[in-house]
Amino acid sequence: MSTTAIDTDTLPRTPWNGHADERELEHWASVARTVAQALAVDALARDAANQDPFSEVGLLRDSGLLNLLVPAESGGAGGHWESAFAAVRIIAAADGSIAQLLAYHYANQSSIAFYADPATQGDWFARSAAAGWLWGDSVNPVDPDLSLTAVDEGYRLNGLKRFSTGSSVGDVIVVNAAVSGGTNDGKVLAFVLERTREGLELLGDWDHLGQRLSASGSVRYHDVLVTSEDVLGEITPDPIVTLLTPGLQLAFGNFYLGIAEGALAAGRKILLERKNSWFLSAAGSYAQDPIFQRTIGELKARTAAVGALAEKLNRRFDTEVGRAGALDAAQRGDVAVAIAELKVVATEVALEVANRIYEVTGASSTGNDVGLDLFWRNVRTHSLHDPVDYKKIEVGQYFLHGTNAPLSLYT
Structure with a gap:
């Protein structure tokens, strides 16, 4: 057109x-x-x-x-x-x-x-x-759908949502649910509830390996009243509406990158503070040993490459979101795949850095009081949000056939 x-x-x-x-x-x-x-x-x-x-x-x-x-x-x-x-x-x-x-x-x-x-x-x-x-949010798409039933005063919401990030500390929580009955029957609405809304129960059950302070516990809804004033609008398949999901995936890529950079900085500090050197080494210190320099240099270079890609896409996202309703499906699909490419390499590099940084910091850095494990625990936990192998498939399908994955809250 x-x-x-x-x-x-x-x-x-x-x-x-x-x-x-x-x-x-x-x-x-x-x-x-x-x-x-x-x-x-x-x-x-x-x-x-x-x-x-x-x-x-x-x-x-x-x-x-x-x-x-x-x-x-x-x-x-x-x-x-x-x-x-x-x-x-x-x-x-x-x-x-x-x-x-x-x-x-x-x-x-x-x-x-x-x-x-x-x-x-x-x-x-x-x-x-x-x-x-x-x-915060309560939109985890892998849970059974919530029940949003039309009533005279608006809607009544019932059900359970796990992995509701920010719910226990958020001033407000975004919820998505399909309507049953009434003039909006079958439509999926996005609406906003305050954390203290009557009938909204915060279960406080988030106790995982990493991302422990992400306030991502489950929320149970007991006949919660949702009025028209709470409703943001309908979730449609329009390209600009669905651009929100690639935007969140781009945030993931940046956040994995940041964890890798944090692990590198912590590892560098520990390495520079290490005394002496390995007994088979001719170097005066661990930081002067070419073996350790090579390892940390490799990790730094790979992280820098991911950083360059992230910065390029961060700026591009402003271009795409600025198109608003003029954004077409092809443009939306192209940027989604570009972000999927970042998701793949950011995930793999962050996991590698958070794991291999121990190779240059030594056995003493595994002490619980050192805290180097926090980087690995965090990226390992969140990178399971949606399987990165499916992001690789998205990239491969697009590269080979020019086709995009079906629209969802993950793609």
């Missing part, structure tokens, strides 16, 4: 356009570094305590990061996705759990732009910005 045939007045809108300039990028990188430094001080102790991260959310809120993507006219910072992804990467180097919270917050908060009518988006963003909401 030619551009002249598009009636832009009828297309869905998004509030983002253009790209971040150097001043914006450096500002948010500096903010993220400050937050990361604060989180790094006691990351291991907080991980061991496994408490809901309310104080960490307060740190994100006070820094302004929660409102980075909120349009300036709605009281936010008016920033770009490139800045948001970079902030996730920086914080992941210090605390993967809190980086996950922030990444999901950006995706969940941006549901306003992807699902809500343009006429209501400004009010939603303004309310979020004014109250400093952290947005």
Whole structure:
């Protein structure tokens, strides 16, 4: 279809356009570094305590990061996705759990732009910005569907959702469910509930190997009332609406990259502090030994390559989201595959770095008080979110046949 045939007045809108300039990028990188430094001080102790991260959310809120993507006219910072992804990467180097919270917050908060009518988006963003909401979610697609039944006063929600990231600390929770009955029968709606809504039960059952402070426990809904004011909008297969999923996958790639960079930085510090050298080595110290230099050099080079790809795609995402309703299925499919490529290499490199960093840090670095294992536990846990082998298949199908995977909340 030619551009002249598009009636832009009828297309869905998004509030983002253009790209971040150097001043914006450096500002948010500096903010993220400050937050990361604060989180790094006691990351291991907080991980061991496994408490809901309310104080960490307060740190994100006070820094302004929660409102980075909120349009300036709605009281936010008016920033770009490139800045948001970079902030996730920086914080992941210090605390993967809190980086996950922030990444999901950006995706969940941006549901306003992807699902809500343009006429209501400004009010939603303004309310979020004014109250400093952290947005959690309850949309895990592998769980049985929730029951959303039409009633006179709106809808009644029942059921259980596991892996609801940010739910136990989020000011609001985004929920997706298909309607039964009424005028919207069969439609899938996105709606927003405050964490304290009557009938919403937080089970607090998140106790996993890694990402322990991601507040990802299960939520049970007992006849929860959902009114029309809670509804963002219908989830449709429109390219711009479904672009939200590749955006979240891009956040994953950045967050895995950040974990790899954090493991490298921690390993470098330990290596430089090691005394003497292996008894068979002619080098004066472990850090001067070519064997250890080769290993850490290999890991650093591979991480740098993933970083370059992430930065390219972070900037490209602003281009694609800026197309809004003019984004077509081919454009959406192409960027989704490009992001899948990042997901593949970011996953594999982060796991490799977090594992092999021990080869240069030695047996003493396996002590529980060192905390080097936190990087591996975090990336190992979250990288199982959706099988990376299916991302490889997406890339291969597109490269060979030009076909995309069916639309879902994973593709």
